[in-house]
Amino acid sequence: MTAMLSAADEMAAVEHLHALRCTDGLPVIVPTAERVNRLVLATGLDPDMVLGTMGPAGGVATVEKVAVAAVMAGCLPDHMPVVIAAVKAVIDPAFDLTEMQSTTHCTAPLIIVNGPARAACGGISGGFGALGPGHRANASIGRALRLAMINIGGARPGESDMALLGHPGKFTYCLAEDEENSPFPPLHTALGFAPEDSVVTVIGAEAPHSVLYSPTGEIAEDARRLAQVLAIGLANVATNNAQLRNGAAVVVLNPEHAQVFQKANLSREAIQKALFGYCFHRPETLKAVAGGFAPKGDDRGPIHAFRTHEDILVLVAGGTGLYSMVMPTWCAGPHVNRFVSKTVEMNAFCEVTFQPTH
Amino acid sequence: MVANLGIPAVALVTEKFWPQGDFVAGSIGMPDIPRVKLPHPVAGTGAENMRRVAQSIVPDILAALRRDA
Numbered sequence: 241m242t243a244m245l246s247a248a249d250e251m252a253a254v255e256h257l258h259a260l261r262c263t264d265g266l267p268v269i270v271p272t273a274e275r276v277n278r279l280v281l282a283t284g285l286d287p288d289m290v291l292g293t294m295g296p297a298g299g300v301a302t303v304e305k306v307a308v309a310a311v312m313a314g315c316l317p318d319h320m321p322v323v324i325a326a327v328k329a330v331i332d333p334a335f336d337l338t339e340m341q342s343t344t345h346c347t348a349p350l351i352i353v354n355g356p357a358r359a360a361c362g363g364i365s366g367g368f369g370a371l372g373p374g375h376r377a378n379a380s381i382g383r384a385l386r387l388a389m390i391n392i393g394g395a396r397p398g399e400s401d402m403a404l405l406g407h408p409g410k411f412t413y414c415l416a417e418d419e420e421n422s423p424f425p426p427l428h429t430a431l432g433f434a435p436e437d438s439v440v441t442v443i444g445a446e447a448p449h450s451v452l453y454s455p456t457g458e459i460a461e462d463a464r465r466l467a468q469v470l471a472i473g474l475a476n477v478a479t480n481n482a483q484l485r486n487g488a489a490v491v492v493l494n495p496e497h498a499q500v501f502q503k504a505n506l507s508r509e510a511i512q513k514a515l516f517g518y519c520f521h522r523p524e525t526l527k528a529v530a531g532g533f534a535p536k537g538d539d540r541g542p543i544h545a546f547r548t549h550e551d552i553l554v555l556v557a558g559g560t561g562l563y564s565m566v567m568p569t570w571c572a573g574p575h576v577n578r579f580v581s582k583t584v585e586m587n588a589f590c591e592v593t594f595q596p597t598h
Numbered sequence: 599m600v601a602n603l604g605i606p607a608v609a610l611v612t613e614k615f616w617p618q619g620d621f622v623a624g625s626i627g628m629p630d631i632p633r634v635k636l637p638h639p640v641a642g643t644g645a646e647n648m649r650r651v652a653q654s655i656v657p658d659i660l661a662a663l664r665r666d667a
Contacts, residue, residue, distance in 0.1 A: 297625045342618065400621040532642050 242304055244273070257312075262391050264383065264411055268312035279307040282317030283324055284588035291324070292331030295338025297394025301327055305392050306384070313383035313412075314376075318362040321584045322377075322440055323384045326351050326414075329442035329580040330385065336573030340444045341395040345480065346407045347570045347577070349389075350445040350490060351382055351414040352555060354428035357438030357584040358416040366416035368559035371409070371448060382412030385442075407447035415557050421495040422556035423502035430508055431581050438586060443553065443579035445490055445567035449473050454562050455500050463504035466497060467511065470566060471518030474552070475545035479568040482521055483533040485543070487571030488551040488579050491515065494558040512549035519545040519552075553579065601631055608662045610655070612638035632662035 245260075247253035253270040257263050269275065280287045280303055287304035294301050303324070310323050330337045330349055340347055358364045362377035370378060395401035403410070419426045428439035451473040455462045474489050475481040481489055491511075493501070501511050520542040527534045535543060546552060558565070570577050601607040611619040611633050623629050634655050640648060 295625075296622055342622075394621070394625060399617050400625075402615065402618055 242276075242308060261396055262387075263312070264386055264390065266411070268387070269314050271308045271311040275311045276304060276307045279310050279315065279317055279320055280304055282320045283307070285324070291327055294327075294331060294389065294393035296342050296400050297392070299392035299394060301331060301388065301392045306388055309387035309391060310380075310384040312387050313380050315380045315384050316362055316377075318360070319377055319381050319384070320361075321438070321586050322351070322353060322357055322361045322364070322381050322414075325440040325582045325584040326381065326385045326442055327388055329440055329582045330389070332580040332582075334575040334578040335442065335444070335580045336575050336577045337389075337393065339573040340570065340577050341389060341393055341401055343570060343572065344402050344404045345570045345572070346403050346405055346410075346446055347444040348407060348409040348413045348447075349385055349442045350409065350567060351385065352427065352441040352443070352490075352553070353414070353416040353438070353584075354419065354426045354433075354441070355436065355438035355584070357440075357586060358419075360438070360586060361584070364414065364416040366418035366557040370415040370557050371413065371565075378414045378416075379412050382409075382414035385414075386411060409445070409447050413445070415492075417555045418495065418557045421498075421560070423498055424508045424554075424556065427508075427553065427555045428581065433581070433583070438584035439581050440584060441553070441579055441581040443488060443490060443567075443569065444577045445569050446479075448492070448565035448567055451564045451566055452562055453497060453500075453564070455496075459503050462500045463506055464514075466500050467514040468518050470564065471515050473566040474515065474568060475519040475521075477521055477525060477529055479545075480571040481519070481545045481568045483526065483530045484571035485545055486547050486551075487569045487576050488553065489546070489569050490553045490555070490565075490567040492558060492565040492567070493554065493556050494562075494564050495556055495560040496562070497564045498556045508554050509549070511554050512552045515552050515554075516544065516546055516549035521545075601628060602626075606663050608632045608634055608659050610634050610636055610659075612636045612640055614638040632665065634658045634662055 247256050254267050285303045289303045291301045306327050353364045364377045365375040389395050417427050429435055433439050451470050453466045453469050523535050623631050
């Protein structure tokens with residue numbers, strides 16, 4: 241059962257939550273019992289159902305506590321299936337949540353949504369500015385996960401969240417794949433799910449880095465150069481991926497760049513393999529600049545940034561144009577901060593009619 | 599984790615991360631876990647300095663282990 245606070249009015253309650261360090265620094269919706277119950281009801285789950293524990297505090301994530309975070313984030317009942325799935329993903333031991341929340345590196349859980357939930361759960365955008373402001377579902381769902389990580393997981397800057405600077409995606413970091421404008425099968429099908437499944441894939445990721453490529457119309461050369469320039473962004477020598485290696489990373493192709501690959505008859509797997517091939521450094525390069533993380537020994541062969549091409553997640557999202565995005569990652573933790581996919585369970589959810597309260 | 603297994607353990611924590619040590623020790627229910635404070639930073643200060651730091655904290659580590667025994 242969640243402890244109750246009291247305040248004179250709504251504004252006083254918000255200030256009280258700020259003072260208790262229960263917010264992300266922005267105003268929140270006050271999680272009254274009525275509002276929380278509405279979101280719990282929307283999950284169709286028992287409020288006391290335990291989803292798992294969240295480190296580093298080891299707080300127990302019940303459905304009710306996640307609903308508290310979701311109310312504070314501004315979620316609608318429709319968003320709840322995705323919020324619950326995202327919390328389940330970060331709780332999976334492979335995600336290394338405790339270590340990720342505690343690291344000095346700047347990393348935040350990027351939530352990638354595939355399947356029918358994109359439309360059914362509030363209209364999660366995969367189009368223009370999907371990672372920017374103006375998309376209610378993207379903003380609220382990502383923020384709900386962050387508030388759960390703060391209030392259940394106990395991550396607070398300089399005390400238990402030791403990120404030296406963090407990045408703006410730590411407020412919210414959620415997008416859908418633009419399956420309709422992608423020439424490739426949806427990402428989740430490459431991860432072993434059925435096309436009709438709804439899936440969240442969560443990966444600890446740096447802020448998006450822009451990659452510019454202007455095609456010239458030379459089909460094979462465009463594909464090669466685009467893969468090469470994406471690889472430079474993905475695993476340049478300044479990244480953890482280059483220096484620590486063995487983690488994963490994300491490439492978000494805008495639809496135009498996706499077409500560049502499609503015209504060259506490259507599948508997602510072929511793109512992943514091309515990127516894997518380009519993401520390496522010579523030992524002497526790393527020895528020249530990587531300091532304490534420089535490779536030891538006299539091995540002369542190329543040092544790859546990734547274990548396998550499958551650790552490079554490739555999806556299509558964003559407006560169409562000259563810019564794609566890459567997100568390098570932390571590459572540490574007992575499971576190398578593995579990305580985790582969870583099915584969005586939509587059958588258990590109840591319809592909740594919106595009734596404004598006065 | 600090691601201490602939870604009953605194996606004598608001392609956490610080495612740099613002074614800048616001492617508050618995080620407080621947090622983690624509390625959250626795992628071991629607020630009195632033996633800890634020794636190191637100067638900050640240690641990482642990236644070179645092998646010679648690390649040896650110097652290591653030598654300087656040996657008495658503190660032994661004292662912490664004896665207190666815990």
